[in-house]
Amino acid sequence: MAPDFDIIILGGGCAGLSLGMRLAKLGRDCPRVAIIEKRAQYVSDRTWSYWASKSAQLKHLARAEWKKVAIKGAGKNLSIDCADVPYQAIDSATFYDAAVAEVSGNDNISFYRGEDIKSLRKKGELWEVELRDGTVSGRQVIDTRPALDSERAVPLMWQSFSGVEVECAENTFDVGVATLMDFINGPEGQVTFLYLLPYSRTRALIEITVFGRDSRNEGDLASILHEWVKKITGSATVKINYREHYAIPMGLPQIEQSKDASYVRAGIEAGGARASTGYVFQRIQRWAAESSERVRRRQPVRGHNADPWVMRKMDQLFLRVLLRNPERGSELFVRLFAMRDPRSVIRFMHDEATLLDYLKIMCALPHSLFLAELVRGLFR
Numbered sequence: 001m002a003p004d005f006d007i008i009i010l011g012g013g014c015a016g017l018s019l020g021m022r023l024a025k026l027g028r029d030c031p032r033v034a035i036i037e038k039r040a041q042y043v044s045d046r047t048w049s050y051w052a053s054k055s056a057q058l059k060h061l062a063r064a065e066w067k068k069v070a071i072k073g074a075g076k077n078l079s080i081d082c083a084d085v086p087y088q089a090i091d092s093a094t095f096y097d098a099a100v101a102e103v104s105g106n107d108n109i110s111f112y113r114g115e116d117i118k119s120l121r122k123k124g125e126l127w128e129v130e131l132r133d134g135t136v137s138g139r140q141v142i143d144t145r146p147a148l149d150s151e152r153a154v155p156l157m158w159q160s161f162s163g164v165e166v167e168c169a170e171n172t173f174d175v176g177v178a179t180l181m182d183f184i185n186g187p188e189g190q191v192t193f194l195y196l197l198p199y200s201r202t203r204a205l206i207e208i209t210v211f212g213r214d215s216r217n218e219g220d221l222a223s224i225l226h227e228w229v230k231k232i233t234g235s236a237t238v239k240i241n242y243r244e245h246y247a248i249p250m251g252l253p254q255i256e257q258s259k260d261a262s263y264v265r266a267g268i269e270a271g272g273a274r275a276s277t278g279y280v281f282q283r284i285q286r287w288a289a290e291s292s293e294r295v296r297r298r299q300p301v302r303g304h305n306a307d308p309w310v311m312r313k314m315d316q317l318f319l320r321v322l323l324r325n326p327e328r329g330s331e332l333f334v335r336l337f338a339m340r341d342p343r344s345v346i347r348f349m350h351d352e353a354t355l356l357d358y359l360k361i362m363c364a365l366p367h368s369l370f371l372a373e374l375v376r377g378l379f380r
Contacts, residue, residue, distance in 0.1 A: 061184030073330030156251030163207025271304030
């Protein structure tokens with residue numbers, strides 16, 4: 001039987017929509033694509049940030065950018081000039097709107113919204129996806145959905161964040177500086193910091209971020225977030241425009257893709273997130289662009305490229321040191337950004353580090369902690 005589609009994308013989140021956007025840009029060369037998403041409507045539910053290097057994509061969607069960022073902790077208050085690679089933020093609603101418009105403009109793409117996937121099975125050479133009102137078939141499935149609890153690998157750590165976009169009745173924020181890390185007291189045994197993106201003098205995203213062995217739900221962080229919103233906004237009348245909460249697994253084992261190339265896992269839990277950072281947006285954009293180019297050349301979509309060996313080992317080592325020494329978390333991050341040339345750590349977080357950058361980062365960190373963890377790893 002002929003398939004209904006060449007490619008079926010399961011999940012219309014960041015990864016699924018990013019791939020859909022790139023395929024839509026192929027115009028008439030776009031294959032027959034189905035995107036299946038359980039949400040009937042998209043709303044603003046998170047903020048994606050990144051360093052706007054030359055390779056960064058979709059920069060035109062940025063809501064704001066900052067040429068200075070602040071890191072506060074371990075008795076230091078650092079102001080980092082990043083004018084050559086500004087820090088930018090994209091509101092999810094802006095991305096969703098742009099992606100949906102792009103996808104909807106190509107007749108070769110069918111967008112199923114408000115759909116639950118009842119079953120997925122392969123029959124012969126084709127995949128069949130059972131939906132509420134019928135079944136669709138395709139040659140290749142790109143599964144961007146989060147893993148089920150029974151399938152989810154155990155990460156080394158979790159990065160949990162909970163925030164609100166606030167709007168004040170009077171000028172409150174310094175729009176010239178984004179605060180990436182302001183270390184504060186939080187749950188015992190975890191690294192906690194404040195994250196603040198000022199969009200204007202009266203509007204900002206205020207967020208609490210926690211690195212720890214366990215993920216934290218919104219209720220766990222509610223009291224800390226409320227306390228800091230009050231401290232920052234003072235007596236100003238405050239309106240909350242929206243809330244966001246998410247938890248990113250850090251240090252997941254390298255995913256093994258299915259031996260069947262017609263089924264591909266993608267997204268945050270399938271290699272879309274770096275082990276040691278929460279900067280997922282640009283990694284997913286690069287994968288989507290590479291995938292679209294493969295499709296243009298009549299090749300199947302593949303999963304995310306494996307990180308280089310050196311990067312994986314450094315990420316794992318850093319996370320293990322952080323997990324064992326959370327009380328020194330602020331010191332570790334401040335040391336990185338206090339380097340003579342902080343662009344090395346910026347390139348490292350953006351997957352563009354050179355060998356010299358790796359060496360500078362290793363020299364900036366406390367050798368005793370990392371050597372001790374290296375020795376422990378020999379006996380693990």
